Amino acid sequence: MPELPEVExxxxGLEEHIVGKKIVSVEVRLKKIISGDIAKITGAKFKKIRRFGKALSLDLDNNYSIAIHVKMTGQLIWESDEIKVSRVSKVLVGELPNKFTHVIFKLKNQNLKGKxxxxxxxxNDIRQFGWIKILSTSDVEKLPFVSELGPEPSVGDRVRDRVRDRETLTLKKFQQILKNKSTKIKVLLMDQKRIGGVGNIYxxxxLFLAGIDPRRQAKSLSTNETRRLYQSIEEVLKQGLKYGGSSEFTYVNALGETGEYQKHFLVYGFYKKPCSRCGGKVLTIKLGGRGTFFCPHCQN
DNA sequence: CGGAGTGCCTGACGGC
DNA sequence: TGCCGTCAGGCACTCC
Structure with a gap:
């Protein structure tokens, strides 16, 4: 499921492949996925791609934007008509378009030879939870999901120009967010209004990397534990980004390729696998309605 | 404020 | 083989 590293x-990929290209037409196959006026974006060129937590804004050169949240199973895949060597995953995508393709943007550009x-x-979106909104660029940051988004952990220099100081999760802000909160620490980490971009996997x-029990109340963490968790969040997100995201389900990148982080999970998805640190049994419980994996021996 | 429940939706999976 | 019930899960929303 796409979280910060996957969406980044x-x-x-989109920054590399669609910036400068013009939208010729938009084919909507499932109306409820998309809102706004398609006429506003037809003929405009992609200028810049921004990310807000797990959401994207595809900014055009006419002051309009296409805001997208892929939620659980959304895929954004760019494919050129000219280059026939497709890297699209046969398993996770198959043919394009397919029965899960809900919107198709047809693009055009001139190559170096003027052709x-x-x-x-x-x-594409199997479960149809995702959304696409056409709106003026100045309205993107007014979308509730964006305006209410908490500060985001830093994942390194590769990551875009978007981060302003007030949006970066510093240790000091993290301490402030945890302070006095009786919410379970894992539920808090996943609350987009408090911290942006962290989902279930990371x-x-x-929490495993930091050795902290996901059931603990946020306010119960000591100064050292808080610092350890802060560093662990950055670390696992960086690993996720390094491996191109996690494709344990339907996630693929902008070229339809799978990521590899699922091969490096620390504890997520360990249904019958022993703890990678102590060899003990990994427990599966529910927290905030979501599957939670942890080692009761290594996480206290 | 926290927590629990519901809805959206479909593929996967277990039971028979 | 196939039908049926259940479940996952990001986020919005309601209710207690």
Whole structure:
């Protein structure tokens, strides 16, 4: 499920492949996925791709933007008509378009020789939880999801120009967020209004790396534990980004390729696997309605 | 304020 | 083989 590293990986791919290309037309196959006026974006060129937590904003050169949240199973895949060597995962995507393709953006650009090239940006979504909103660029940050988004952990220099100081999760802010909160620490980590970009996979792994029991109340963490968890969050997100995200389910990058972080999970998804640190039994429980994995021996 | 429940949706999976 | 019930899960929303 796409979280900060996955969405950032998609962003980097889109930045490389669609910026400068013009939207020729938009085909909507499932109306409820998309809102706003398609006419506003037809003919405009992609200028910049921004990320806000797990959401993206595809900014155009006419002061309009396409805001997208892929939620659980959304895929944004760019495919050129000219380059026939497709890297699209046969297992996680298959043919394009397919029955889960709900919106198709047809793109056009001139190559270096002045020849016209055609390409497509497909939005696929099995569970149809995701959304696409066409709105003026100045309204993107007014979307509730964006305006209420908590500060984001830093994942290194590769990551875009978007982060302003008030949006970066510093240790000091993290301490402030945990202070006096009786919420369970894992539930808090995943609350987008408090911390932006962390979802179930990385919350599980960060708590494992920090050796903290996910059931603990946020306010019960000591200064040292808080610092350890803060560093662990950055560490697992960086690992996720390094491996191009996690494709344990339907996630693929902007070229339809799978990520590899699922091969490096620390504790997430360890249904029958022993703890990677002590060999003991990994417990599966529910917290905040979501599957939670932890080692009761290594996480206290 | 926290916590629990519901809805959205479909593929996977277990039971028979 | 296939039908049926259950479940996962990001986020919004309601209710207590």
């Amino acid at each position: 990986t998609i962003r980097l 016209t090239e055609n390409s497509f940006l497909f939005y 919350a599980n792994d960060a």
